Amino acid sequence: MPRGVMEVARNTLLAQRAAMQIVGHNIANVNTEGYVRQAVVMEPIPGAVRGAYAATIGCGARIGAVKRLGNTFVTAQIHRYEASLGREKAMENMLSQVEAIFSEFGESGLTDNLNEMFSAFEQIGMEPTNLAARQETVMRAGIVADIVRGRQEDLSSLRAEINLRLEDTVEEANALAQRIADLNVKMGEASTDAIRNDLQNMRDVAMSELAELTGAYFIERSDMQIDVLIGGRRIVQANEVTQLRLELDPDNPGMQRVCLGDVAEPNGLGGALMGLIEVRDGQMVEYSERLDTFAETLAEAVNALHRSGYDLNGDAGEDFFVYVAGAGGSTLEVNAQIAADPALIAAAKSTDAVGDGANASEIAQLRNTKVFAGTQNPTEYYADLIGQIGSDTRSSADMVLVRTSVVESLQANYEATSGVSLDEEAADLIRYQQVYNAAAQLMQTSVAMMDALFAIG
Amino acid sequence: MRISTKSYMDMLQQGIRRSERQLARLTEQLTSGKRINRPSDDPVGASQVLRAHAAVKATTSSQQVLTQAQQMNVALDSALAELTAPLQTAYNAALKATATGLGDSGRTACAEEVRSAMERIIRVGNYESNGVYLLAGTDNRETPLSEVGGIIEYRGNTQVVEIAIAPSRNCQITVTGQDVFNFADAVTGERAVSEVDANLFEVMKDLAQAIEMGDEDSIREHMGQLQTLQEHVLTQRGKVGAYGLRLEQNLELAKDAETQSRIVLAEVEDVDIVQAMIEAERQKMAYQSALAATAQLAQIPTLFELMR
Numbered sequence: 001m002p003r004g005v006m007e008v009a010r011n012t013l014l015a016q017r018a019a020m021q022i023v024g025h026n027i028a029n030v031n032t033e034g035y036v037r038q039a040v041v042m043e044p045i046p047g048a049v050r051g052a053y054a055a056t057i058g059c060g061a062r063i064g065a066v067k068r069l070g071n072t073f074v075t076a077q078i079h080r081y082e083a084s085l086g087r088e089k090a091m092e093n094m095l096s097q098v099e100a101i102f103s104e105f106g107e108s109g110l111t112d113n114l115n116e117m118f119s120a121f122e123q124i125g126m127e128p129t130n131l132a133a134r135q136e137t138v139m140r141a142g143i144v145a146d147i148v149r150g151r152q153e154d155l156s157s158l159r160a161e162i163n164l165r166l167e168d169t170v171e172e173a174n175a176l177a178q179r180i181a182d183l184n185v186k187m188g189e190a191s192t193d194a195i196r197n198d199l200q201n202m203r204d205v206a207m208s209e210l211a212e213l214t215g216a217y218f219i220e221r222s223d224m225q226i227d228v229l230i231g232g233r234r235i236v237q238a239n240e241v242t243q244l245r246l247e248l249d250p251d252n253p254g255m256q257r258v259c260l261g262d263v264a265e266p267n268g269l270g271g272a273l274m275g276l277i278e279v280r281d282g283q284m285v286e287y288s289e290r291l292d293t294f295a296e297t298l299a300e301a302v303n304a305l306h307r308s309g310y311d312l313n314g315d316a317g318e319d320f321f322v323y324v325a326g327a328g329g330s331t332l333e334v335n336a337q338i339a340a341d342p343a344l345i346a347a348a349k350s351t352d353a354v355g356d357g358a359n360a361s362e363i364a365q366l367r368n369t370k371v372f373a374g375t376q377n378p379t380e381y382y383a384d385l386i387g388q389i390g391s392d393t394r395s396s397a398d399m400v401l402v403r404t405s406v407v408e409s410l411q412a413n414y415e416a417t418s419g420v421s422l423d424e425e426a427a428d429l430i431r432y433q434q435v436y437n438a439a440a441q442l443m444q445t446s447v448a449m450m451d452a453l454f455a456i457g
Numbered sequence: 458m459r460i461s462t463k464s465y466m467d468m469l470q471q472g473i474r475r476s477e478r479q480l481a482r483l484t485e486q487l488t489s490g491k492r493i494n495r496p497s498d499d500p501v502g503a504s505q506v507l508r509a510h511a512a513v514k515a516t517t518s519s520q521q522v523l524t525q526a527q528q529m530n531v532a533l534d535s536a537l538a539e540l541t542a543p544l545q546t547a548y549n550a551a552l553k554a555t556a557t558g559l560g561d562s563g564r565t566a567c568a569e570e571v572r573s574a575m576e577r578i579i580r581v582g583n584y585e586s587n588g589v590y591l592l593a594g595t596d597n598r599e600t601p602l603s604e605v606g607g608i609i610e611y612r613g614n615t616q617v618v619e620i621a622i623a624p625s626r627n628c629q630i631t632v633t634g635q636d637v638f639n640f641a642d643a644v645t646g647e648r649a650v651s652e653v654d655a656n657l658f659e660v661m662k663d664l665a666q667a668i669e670m671g672d673e674d675s676i677r678e679h680m681g682q683l684q685t686l687q688e689h690v691l692t693q694r695g696k697v698g699a700y701g702l703r704l705e706q707n708l709e710l711a712k713d714a715e716t717q718s719r720i721v722l723a724e725v726e727d728v729d730i731v732q733a734m735i736e737a738e739r740q741k742m743a744y745q746s747a748l749a750a751t752a753q754l755a756q757i758p759t760l761f762e763l764m765r
């Protein structure tokens with residue numbers, strides 16, 4: 001009899017001690033990102049099914065299971081929105097850099113210098129023989145060309161930088177996929193709930209990061225493992241990984257595209273990868289093309305008038321700006337001959353009139369002439385481009401805030417079930433401690449009973 | 458809803474981050490004085506700001522050119538005004554020459570007065586302003602009036618100086634020496650004053666000769682021509698004055714346009730300091746409240762601390 005009591009006490013002590021260890025594990029991980037609290041499920045240890053009455057009495061309590069209080073559905077939801085957030089963050093980051101390239105609210109703005117150029121032409125119109133005024137015009141036009149080229153080059157550099165970022169992101173995504181596969185294996189080998197729960201927490205964190213980078217999602221297998229997919233194609237299948245890789249896109253010279261195994265540009269690719277590609281091949285291409293259009297239309301409007309005029313030598317004007325058609329933004333320059341000799345600026349409308357600045361005045365009036373599709377003058381066209389960049393950047397930033405708010409809300413909901421509350425853990429600790437103390441008292445009582453038996457005779 | 462310890466702290470941090478974002482935005486506006494510091498601050502406003510800046514620059518440049526044009530116009534007006542005296546002197550000398558009893562020496566003196574007046578007119582005709590001959594049209598390669606073999610020739614061209622004040626809209630500033638002095642057009646042979654078939658210098662030269670010869674009929678004929686050309690010069694001066702008036706009006710319009718553009722620019726670009734400071738104060742209080750709340754709530758003991 002004392003022996004049975006001692007066994008009950010022993011089992012109870014062990015069970016309560018393990019329960020307190022679980023509580024301690026929860027407390028230690030209260031701030032661990034992605035940690036899901038664990039709860040002990042106690043169960044009674046039943047006695048023998050047949051035999052003496054005493055043998056059929058239960059033998060205390062044991063830990064039946066250690067439950068992980070997560071929610072797979074909410075987890076999947078969070079991953080979905082984290083994928084969107086990752087995409088929007090990547091886009092916002094790149095668009096902010098594009099916005100910085102097109103800095104207009106300072107002295108280095110293109111519109112200010114463009115208008116200075118037109119003012120310089122206007123000055124020649126008033127003083128056609130003033131070489132200083134001509135030199136000023138060449139300088140201002142040179143600055144305009146430099147700024148246009150500089151912006152186009154910066155855009156190109158940024159697009160190339162995205163290729164590097166894609167490489168880093170793909171590398172990181174592959175590492176996360178491999179980690180998930182490894183954790184799948186470990187979970188299959190795990191002998192207890194407790195270790196499996198911790199491995200699942202780590203796998204969820206890796207999955208969350210992978211979702212943010214690639215838009216991946218998971219499906220559960222029957223053996224506690226997960227498969228990870230991108231648009232229906234497996235990137236992780238149990239313990240096997242199909243790696244993401246980059247290759248040069250034959251339809252997009254100089255740019256890389258993402259492949260999943262042998263499949264190029266897999267459907268359903270999302271996250272930061274998709275965000276980077278969208279900005280690189282979407283908005284940035286559009287801005288680059290509009291900058292080319294700006295440069296070429298402006299140059300052609302100026303050149304047309306310049307060719308119709310006469311310089312100080314009485315000769316017909318040449319092209320004032322030179323550029324390569326189709327790449328005006330990156331090749332725009334002031335005609336080198338005019339840059340070297342401002343007397344070649346064709347300010348006059350007639351050949352025998354060195355004091356005639358009418359042609360220069362007409363070029364100056366281009367600032368107010370709707371040369372862009374007959375609807376916009378140069379400043380209006382460029383201001384629209386800046387407005388578009390601002391609008392895209394603002395929209396992206398707003399989407400980041402919206403998605404962040406949704407993710408935070410979902411995470412708060414998830415935390416409501418899965419997060420650790422120190423107060424609750426303290427209460428549990430007290431509960432288990434009380435039982436432990438009682439079991440210790442029971443143990444002491446059974447020892448006293450044994451002593452009493454030994455004392456007989 | 459159950460609140461975990463982590464989500465509790467997360468909420469507090471999110472509140473602080475929100476306040477920090479708002480405060481940073483307002484601080485930037487207050488320190489720069491601008492509501493728009495980058496296109497994404499207000500995309501539509503950014504576009505408007507650029508257009509308004511361009512309008513301000515255009516009107517400023519326009520005013521500068523109009524002012525220079527005014528200076529040229531005023532110089533020309535002064536030059537034409539200086540023609541009045543020598544023309545009248547020549548006419549008076551001719552009138553004196555018709556008086557009876559005037560001897561050879563008297564007639565010679567009168568003829569010299571006419572020639573002297575002509576030389577003064579030639580000097581005025583070659584006046585410059587800022588290195589530009591006022592009466593040469595747009596051909597500034599040489600002086601508009603030159604003497605070749607005793608004959609005064611016009612070396613300028615027939616093109617007046619104009620400035621563009623809007624697309625396809627010009628404002629004339631000057632008149633040409635050809636018109637003022639009634640030279641015949643090199644191509645058509647026409648003159649500004651068709652009823653006088655000679656330029657002013659030919660008339661004055663012939664007048665001087667007629668005075669020396671004592672040819673009263675010729676003197677009176679040339680006096681008539683001189684008077685016609687004198688009135689013509691006054692008419693030309695009137696035109697120059699009218700151009701000056703138009704320049705003045707356009708200058709005023711440009712100033713008004715600049716003012717309007719600056720008003721639009723200020724409305725779109727500049728931050729309302731008072732409003733921004735009130736908003737900043739409000740955000741500062743929100744931020745401080747968030748910090749204070751975090752500090753206080755973080756001090757709420759957990760059950761562990763109370764169990765000690």
